[in-house]
Amino acid sequence: MRMFKLLFWTGCFILLSVTEQDTGETEIFCSSEPVVSFCGSSIVLQCHLEPQQDATDNTVKWTQQSDVVHVRKDGKDVPGEQMERFEGRTSLFSEGLRNGNLSLQLSSLKLSDSGRYKCSFQVGSVEKSCYVNLSVNGYEVIGSPEPVTAESGQDVVLPCRLEPGFDATTLTVEWRRNNATVHLYRSQKDDNEDQDQRFKGRTSLFHDEMHHGNISLKLRNVSEEDAGNYICFVPKCREKKGNIALKVVLKDEDPNKKGLVIGLIVTAVVVLIAGLVCYKHLEVGQDRQEDNNQSEIRRR
Structure with missing residues (x-):
């Protein structure tokens, strides 16, 4: 019995020692x-x-x-x-x-x-x-120091980037014009639920380039109403912002139409000049005929 107790306590001691070790x-x-x-x-x-x-x-x-x-x-x-x-x-x-x-x-x-x-x-x-x-x-959000100009009906890219250019895919990125939401990116996807109706289906970011800090916005089919000042910003870290001004000019008319109009104007001028020449010629002919008639009367 003593031997059994000795073995039992010896085993417990060894087990505790191993656990502590x-x-x-x-x-x-x-x-x-x-x-x-x-x-x-x-x-x-x-x-x-x-x-x-x-x-x-x-x-x-x-x-x-x-x-x-x-x-x-x-x-x-x-x-x-x-x-x-x-x-x-x-x-x-x-x-x-x-x-x-x-x-x-x-x-x-x-x-x-x-x-x-x-x-x-x-x-x-x-x-x-x-x-x-x-x-x-922290970082800087850099827009465009010069206005961006586009013709109506064209697609335009409003440049904006983070400096230094680190991965922006995990950030919240927002584009605004005045108080209107132009585009919103958060939770690693576009979230346009609160997007202004004027920009629905016309905006996108360059997702593949966001890994390098590019948060530029593509705006499709611009019109004169799109002109104005845009802001891109990350609503964290003191809300760093970048400013971009967009100017929209009317698209030039079709050169073929311009050529047609010029051709018609030239043709009209030529016809007018020809008409005047003919009129003068007829007028001179009539004067000569009258002179001949007067001369014939005197002879008689």
């Missing part, structure tokens, strides 16, 4: 390089466990100084502990947690998001953490 060997690592991004975009702050360990049911916490960015406990997120300014903008990778991936995705970046972030992993009373630095930069 495994927990003690787990390390947490964050990105060693600062993460740099731009206003309005989305980023991932890297954090993972080595060796890989299933962290699905463990406590994972992200903070920025004293502000709680994201918390996950007992297999689910706890939004009630999150600071209001991060609401709806953070998430962990559910599948990745199974392999020890504790990385945080942060969307719709703001300038105020810049700072030092702490990634924490807790098992029981043991907490391990690491840090990653995030720098959020």
